[in-house]
Amino acid sequence: QQQVKxxxxxxxxxxxxxxxxxxxxxxxxxDYFPWYQQFxxxxxxxxxxxxxxxxxxxxxxxxxxxxxxxxxxxLHIMDSQPGDxxxxxxxxxxxxxxxxxFGPGTRLSVLP
Amino acid sequence: EPEVTQTPSHQVTxxxxxxILRCVPISNHLYFYWYRxxxxxxxxxxxxxxxxxxxxxxxxxxxxxxxxxPDGSNFTLKxxxxxxxxxxxxxxxxxxxxxxxxFGPGTRLTVT
Numbered sequence: 001q002q003q004v005k006x007x008x009x010x011x012x013x014x015x016x017x018x019x020x021x022x023x024x025x026x027x028x029x030x031d032y033f034p035w036y037q038q039f040x041x042x043x044x045x046x047x048x049x050x051x052x053x054x055x056x057x058x059x060x061x062x063x064x065x066x067x068x069x070x071x072x073x074x075l076h077i078m079d080s081q082p083g084d085x086x087x088x089x090x091x092x093x094x095x096x097x098x099x100x101x102f103g104p105g106t107r108l109s110v111l112p
Numbered sequence: 113e114p115e116v117t118q119t120p121s122h123q124v125t126x127x128x129x130x131x132i133l134r135c136v137p138i139s140n141h142l143y144f145y146w147y148r149x150x151x152x153x154x155x156x157x158x159x160x161x162x163x164x165x166x167x168x169x170x171x172x173x174x175x176x177x178x179x180x181x182p183d184g185s186n187f188t189l190k191x192x193x194x195x196x197x198x199x200x201x202x203x204x205x206x207x208x209x210x211x212x213x214x215f216g217p218g219t220r221l222t223v224t
Contacts, residue, residue, distance in 0.1 A: 034212070
């Protein structure tokens with residue numbers, strides 16, 4: 001129940017295209033859902049996050065869509081750029097503690 | 113912009129030796145975390161720390177691990193007797209009460 005599932009494992013998108021990464025969870029106690037971007041050899045960097053009281057949050061080219069009933073959330077990267085090529089992790093926080101659970105990651109490659 | 117710093121960037125140690133990984137969280141943050149990431153795998157939660165005590169720990173965080181905030185700025189992770197399988201990137205993170213975590217650049221631990 002503490003798992004966060006993430007798909008696809010890898011994604012190749014043309015420059016200017018839309019990248020979509022999906023995550024799903026079972027634990028209804030999760031109350032905060034961040035996305036992290038990680039470049040090789042670096043730590044994860046917080047990209048955007050959402051709480052379950054909203055269905056969508058947009059920051060620049062990055063949008064999170066959240067479906068509470070389906071227990072799913074997704075990251076959309078509009079106008080994808082080669083500089084977006086990185087590994088993306090979704091995560092969830094359990095509101096009973098300080099435990100953050102990460103998805104397995106999606107390796108995004110944006111072709112020039 | 114304030115950032116989480118970690119030292120050393122790379123630590124090589126022999127099996128059975130003790131290692132201490134050091135972190136300086138962002139100064140006004142209240143929550144502190146350690147994560148590990150085995151090469152190519154997902155980020156795994158180890159422990160969270162708040163108000164000078166552990167608030168939550170994972171199954172990975174067994175008796176070989178300990179954390180300490182020895183002064184007002186440093187946050188350390190100690191592994192008492194390292195095993196080969198402890199080889200990984202170790203990330204420190206800190207957050208304010210709104211859960212927005214900021215990760216450090218990591219320490220690569222190699223146990224030989």
